[in-house]
Amino acid sequence: MQIISIINQKGGVGKTTTVINLAAGLAQQQKKILVIDLDPQGNATTGLGLSNMQNSSDTIYGVLNGTKSISDVIKKTKVENLDLISSNVDLSGLEVETAGDNERAFLLKVKLTAYLNDSEGFYDYILIDCPPSLSLLTVMALVSSNSLVVPLQAEFFALEGVTQLLKTIDRIKINLNPELKIRGILLTMYDKRNKLSSQVEKEARDYFKEKVYITIIPRNVRLSEAPSHGMPVLIYDKSCPGSKSYFSFTDEFINQEQKIGSAA
Ligand code: ADP
Ligand code: MG
Numbered sequence: 662m663q664i665i666s667i668i669n670q671k672g673g674v675g676k677t678t679t680v681i682n683l684a685a686g687l688a689q690q691q692k693k694i695l696v697i698d699l700d701p702q703g704n705a706t707t708g709l710g711l712s713n714m715q716n717s718s719d720t721i722y723g724v725l726n727g728t729k730s731i732s733d734v735i736k737k738t739k740v741e742n743l744d745l746i747s748s749n750v751d752l753s754g755l756e757v758e759t760a761g762d763n764e765r766a767f768l769l770k771v772k773l774t775a776y777l778n779d780s781e782g783f784y785d786y787i788l789i790d791c792p793p794s795l796s797l798l799t800v801m802a803l804v805s806s807n808s809l810v811v812p813l814q815a816e817f818f819a820l821e822g823v824t825q826l827l828k829t830i831d832r833i834k835i836n837l838n839p840e841l842k843i844r845g846i847l848l849t850m851y852d853k854r855n856k857l858s859s860q861v862e863k864e865a866r867d868y869f870k871e872k873v874y875i876t877i878i879p880r881n882v883r884l885s886e887a888p889s890h891g892m893p894v895l896i897y898d899k900s901c902p903g904s905k906s907y908f909s910f911t912d913e914f915i916n917q918e919q920k921i922g923s924a925a
Contacts, residue, residue: 672793674814675849685893686911688742692785698748700792706747710891731776769801808844815858
C-alpha cells in the first residue's frame with residue numbers, strides 16, 4: 662500500500678485531473694484505490710461524480726476535526742475499485758480552528774495510520790489531491806505520503822514554482838517525514854504547436870533528468886469537459902488523446918513500481 666500526493670502549490674496545473682484519471686486508470690487495472698480530496702474546492706469530489714457533498718459532514722474535514730472516522734466517510738464512486746473521501750468548503754476553516762494544536766501537521770497521518778491498522782491491505786493506493794497552496798493541508802499531505810507526483814504545466818514560470826516546492830519538500834523530509842520521495846514530475850497541458858511547451862519540456866528534463874515521466878499529457882478539451890459529467894475522461898471518452906495519455910501514464914506509473922519496488 663502506497664500513499665501518494667499529487668502536489669503543486671500552483672492552481673490550474675492539472676493536479677485534480679491527474680488524481681481522477683490516474684485513479685481511474687489504476688482502478689481499471691484491478692487496483693483498489695482510495696482518493697482523498699484535500700482541497701476545500703472539492704474538485705476531485707465533483708469530478709468523480711459526488712455532487713451533493715456541499716452540506717455534508719461526511720468529508721475529510723469531519724475526520725480531521727475528530728467527529729468522524731475514516732471508515733465513516735469513504736464513499737463508493739461510479740467507477741469500480743475507486744472509492745473517495747470527499748471535501749467541501751468547510752475544510753478551509755481547519756487551519757484557523759487548529760491554531761493551538763502543535764501536532765496538527767500529523768492529524769491526517771494519525772487518522773490514516775489508525776484506519777490502515779484496522780483495514781490492512783484493502784487499498785493498493787491512496788491518492789491525495791492537494792490544494793493549490795503550501796498551507797497546513799499541503800503539509801499534512803506531505804507528512805502522510807510515501808511519495809509525490811508533481812504535475813508541471815508546460816508554460817512559462819512553471820519551473821520557478823517548483824523550486825519553491827522542492828525547498829518545502831526538503832524541509833518536510835528533514836523535520837517531519839524522512840521517507841518522503843518524489844516519484845516523478847508529469848508534464849501537463851502540453852501544446853505541441855507552441856514552442857514554449859517544448860522549451861519547458863527540455864528545461865525540465867535537463868534539470869530533473871529521469872524524474873520526468875516519459876508520458877506527456879497534451880492539452881485536450883475532452884479533459885476539461887469530463888469533470889462536468891462527473892466522470893474520469895478515461896470513461897467519458899476513452900479514445901481521446903487525453904485518455905490515451907492518462908492510460909500510458911498509468912502504465913508508466915505501475916512499471917515504475919516494478920522497477921524500483923517499494924522504494925518508489
Ligand atoms: P489543479 O487541480 O492543479 O488546480 P485541474 O486539474 O483542476 O488543476 O485543471 C485546471 C483546469 O484545466 C480544469 O478546468 C481542467 O479540467 C483543465 N485541464 C486539466 N488538464 C487539462 C489538459 N491536459 N487539457 C485541457 N484542459 C485541462
Ligand atoms: Mg485541484
